[in-house]
Amino acid sequence: MSDSAEGVRLQKVLANAGVASRRVSEQLIVEGRVRVNGEVVSELGSRIDPATDLVDVDGQAVQLDTSKRYVLLNKPTGVVSTMRDDRGRRDLTEFVRDFDERLYNVGRLDAETSGLLVLTNDGELANVLAHPRYGVTKVYIARVTGEVQPKTLATLTRGIELEDGPIRADKARILDTSRGSSLVELTLHSGRNRIVRRMMAAVGHPVTELVRRQFGPLHLGTLQAGRVRELDKVERGALLTLSRQAAADAPGDKEAS
Structure with a gap:
């Protein structure tokens, strides 16, 4: 001060x-x-x-640096999580054209997955949100094949072994079961590639549709697919609080951003 x-x-x-x-x-x-x-x-x-x-x-x-921009996107399916795709696929550039700042995505969603994606020019915050060290939780809703049983949820929360190591869901619950498919909500803090799809396939229920509804303190709410909005004051405060707490918890282990 x-x-x-x-x-x-x-x-x-x-x-x-x-x-x-x-x-x-x-x-x-x-x-x-x-x-x-x-x-x-x-x-x-x-x-x-x-x-x-x-x-x-x-x-x-409290956000004092007004040069920092924080945007929430409901990423549609068919869009890759990069600002420039060298294979000519639909990417994120179309969603940031109205912003003067150069925004970048925090983490990724695979092309077939829709839902909440954060775009920002705050590199320090992006590091905290994306790095597995900080364990930021994500909530997914998955439509899977077959009727998921409670014992399967117990297996997911207890932990399973994948080719790249053990993994477990923080929480898992069945939202609906009908006509040979189930709607499952999974809460994870892992950022591993295609982790929800791999977990559900491993327990015999391949994913047919997947959406990320929550990322840390942020909720997708009623934002339509393909739409963006800037975070409000409360949401920005929640993100910055999370970022500062993480920095305080690991003062000598903070990555450059």
Whole structure:
């Protein structure tokens, strides 16, 4: 936190970030609900450097760097998760044309899988979301062949062996069973390639349709396939909070981004 008079008053920074009005921001500070670089700041005259200082309110990170963009895409099937495909397949470029920033996808969904994909120009955040070290959870809904039994779910959560090592679902539940197929919800923190398809095939229920509904704190909601939207203030705060917590948990093991 800057001690010089050249910094910006904290309540002004909060107001500019859309946290609250200047007056309400002052009240938040006085009540001890605002931290700068992990330290509670309750003095109204405090000044900070928005370019380098990290601010949170009630434990929720506040985005101060307005150059960072965070976008949620409901990726349709038939689209590969890359910004440029050298084989001429449909890629992600069509979904980022309206943004001035150069956005990149966080992780991948295979071409046959639809659902939630995050696009951003925040490399540090992208590293946290995509790296298996941080264990960010993902929730998938899979239509599979055959009628899945509860004992199969128990096998998935207990763990199975694949060609690239053991894997288990954090959670698994049956949503529907009808006409020789089942709808299954799987929660995983693994980012391994085509992991849901391989897991379900291994227990005898190949996937016919797959959608990712949740990625960390983000939910697909009612966003239609092929549509994008920018994350709202609460969603951005949740992502940044996750990113900062991960950095704090592994201070000497953070990858460059």
